[in-house]
Amino acid sequence: MLDFTDQRVLVAGGSSGIGLATAVLAAQLGAQVTIASRSTRRLEAGAAQIGHGAQTAVLDLTCDADVARFFDTSGEWDHVIVTGSDVKIAPVRDLPLGDALQAFNSKFWGFYHLASSVRIAPGGSLSVVAGFLATRPVAGRALMGAINGALESLVQGLALELKPVRVNAVSPAVVAGGMWSHLSEQDQAAMYARVGATYPAGRVGTGEDIARQLLLLAATGYATGTIVTLDGGASIA
Numbered sequence: 001m002l003d004f005t006d007q008r009v010l011v012a013g014g015s016s017g018i019g020l021a022t023a024v025l026a027a028q029l030g031a032q033v034t035i036a037s038r039s040t041r042r043l044e045a046g047a048a049q050i051g052h053g054a055q056t057a058v059l060d061l062t063c064d065a066d067v068a069r070f071f072d073t074s075g076e077w078d079h080v081i082v083t084g085s086d087v088k089i090a091p092v093r094d095l096p097l098g099d100a101l102q103a104f105n106s107k108f109w110g111f112y113h114l115a116s117s118v119r120i121a122p123g124g125s126l127s128v129v130a131g132f133l134a135t136r137p138v139a140g141r142a143l144m145g146a147i148n149g150a151l152e153s154l155v156q157g158l159a160l161e162l163k164p165v166r167v168n169a170v171s172p173a174v175v176a177g178g179m180w181s182h183l184s185e186q187d188q189a190a191m192y193a194r195v196g197a198t199y200p201a202g203r204v205g206t207g208e209d210i211a212r213q214l215l216l217l218a219a220t221g222y223a224t225g226t227i228v229t230l231d232g233g234a235s236i237a
């Protein structure tokens with residue numbers, strides 16, 4: 001049984017999707033949870049859903065100076081989980097270069113900024129959600145695969161540089177909700193059914209699937225430099 005009683009857990013990107021599911025579960029397991037993201041409105045709605053006295057912090061991971069300032073004053077964390085990113089994806093030849101750079105800036109450099117200034121207790125952990133496209137390329141999503149591959153490599157290098165802080169990643173395939181919320185409910189349901197049928201697990205992931213894995217890595221003192229591909233078997237399909 002996982003127990004995070006009285007541990008300070010920050011979920012950067014915790015106002016929706018996988019991050020919110022992780023924050024909810026961490027709070028249920030006793031953690032003192034703070035969620036951080038850009039939008040006050042989304043943070044307040046997230047904190048209300050989490051309950052258990054969850055705190056919020058407005059933070060844009062793409063702004064290095066803001067991230068450094070935040071960690072100067074926020075004290076030491078036991079576990080930090082990063083799910084925050086805002087990425088537009090299209091085939092390389094269809095995506096304006098500015099959008100491609102913005103995607104890297106958000107998901108890769110956002111995590112890099114955080115990793116360069118976060119303060120985590122010895123034996124505590126830093127985790128990020130990368131993605132199975134790092135090792136299982138899909139046409140039309142080459143850029144996302146490159147970002148996730150860069151993140152996975154960074155995670156393993158950081159596990160050496162930041163020890164005794166542990167650094168890990170979870171790499172999912174499609175996870176329902178979250179970044180797909182811009183689609184209508186009908187389109188989401190159709191996509192999840194179509195894509196899930198191609199996965200050996202027979203369905204796409206849920207935020208709770210990924211949340212459990214993230215918290216298991218955080219709670220496992222032996223886990224560092226670990227990349228867990230949690231994808232319903234999508235990589236081997």
Ligand SMILES: NC(=O)c1ccc[n+]([C@@H]2O[C@H](COP(=O)([O-])OP(=O)(O)OC[C@H]3O[C@@H](n4cnc5c(N)ncnc54)[C@H](OP(=O)(O)O)[C@@H]3O)[C@@H](O)[C@H]2O)c1
Nearest residue numbers: 013015016017018037038039060061084085174175178179
């Ligand atoms: N869902 C999937 O199918 C899937 C699959 C593989 C990997 N992933 C990865 O998992 C992560 C989470 O995905 P999700 O589906 O949970 O997405 P999501 O629901 O869109 O959540 C993204 C979160 O990040 C925050 N955010 C975005 N840009 C930020 C920034 N610059 N600084 C701080 N916070 C920021 C958003 O809140 P604000 O708008 O308030 O900032 C939101 O809370 C992403 O990195 C995604 O690439 C997702």
